[in-house]
Amino acid sequence: MYNTLLSVYVLLIAIFVCVYCHSDENLYQAKDNLPVHGPNQVRYLLYDVNPGEGFNLRRDVYMRVANLVKFLNEDEPWVLVLPPWVRLYHWRSTSLRPQNKIPWREFFDINSLALHVPVMEFEDYLKKVDTPVIDEVYYLQRYKEGWSKWEEKMDIRECVDPARYHQDENGNWRGRFFDYEEVYAKKFECMSAQAYLLTFKPFLMKNTTGQSVFLDRAETMIHGQYSEWSPEWWTARRSMVFAKHLRDDADWYRETYLDSNDKKDKTKLEVWTKMKRAHGEAKGGPYVAIHLRRNDYLHAHPKEVPSYENAVKQTIKYLKKYKIKKVYVSTDASWDDYFKFKKMFGSDYEIFKFEKQNLTVYKDGHLSIIDQWICAHARVFIGSYVSTFSFRIQEEREILGFDQETTFNRFCGDDEPKDCEQPTKWDIKY
């Protein structure tokens, strides 16, 4: 009896310590995310993206689907079911934890997403529907005949690419469904589409009747008028707050190694619905952060990738300009390459990169987010040409209120002019 009491007591203390191990309060509280119309009328929108797409383009596709769900909710109650993360092309590290069926809460703050639109994890959807079934699946595809002039259209068509779905002996449709083998669909169609996200609203409301509808290859759907220059895009973007446990780990690293914290750096996070910063309000920690994209990117953009020597030179220019001695390196290069790169800076500067503190804790997705968060808080950031990984960092800095001069910078390739074209300055819109 005494032992049981003691262990309960120890457990309570452990929970208490863990909850309060980081000083800043939890910004987002759980609430019932379902719309008020009553659970029976609610419809579910599910989606997936081309398997070859990386993490940060997927984040952009989320914004498209989230805004579609927002527009749907103006007329009907729909819930966005978050597609579990499966092992992506870049996610190759073999940690002890498998990189599939990862729920969104591991990466993002679900309660923050829910302040924009009603969302639900796929696991919760499966619990809700009892049978692991999705009523209708639409596989978005191009028009087989191509197009001569761009116009908006969508039509149910024969599948252009080899079918990724097949019918089983019971007439049910089987597909990948995030590696959940038990899941199947009742109806499946290929749909050729050239359309803005808003155009999917009438389609879903009038041409589908199932309680759950799944749009595969959702990257086909384009932002249209709700792209980067619209407040709608930025609202969806601002709701994509990283999960607290990852922000905490990155903040701990900033404080421990980079003399950086939100108080000194003027980067304190508020609930996004209440946060509105002017450019230049954020100061950032005393380090230059660089995103140095390697691997597949070397082949995709050979002209715009700097050699390591050149990247060092370019970084030092910024270090001198801003009178800074520390560099934070975010990269997908190997550790071997990183150590060589680090050496090239000589002894005048200190170079840092987040290290896994415990092999079993972080997956590649976690590490990307930690890197992005640390880069987002630097005094100055230098990104890689057209990398969506860099773009998401730049947006984070817009949200935090940095001077745009410190954000929209990129490395120039060795054969590009020294003043090569810099990234577009996307103004945050409220």
Ligand SMILES: Nc1nc2c(ncn2[C@@H]2O[C@H](COP(=O)(O)OP(=O)(O)O)[C@@H](O)[C@H]2O)c(=O)[nH]1
């Ligand atoms: N941790 C970490 N991972 C990176 C970095 N750069 C690229 N990656 C990995 O490579 C992927 C890059 O793919 P993506 O997100 O599509 O960005 P993009 O290809 O640069 O536009 C990321 O999702 C990461 O898994 C980096 O600086 N740090």
Ligand SMILES: [Mg+2]
């Ligand atoms: Mg990519």
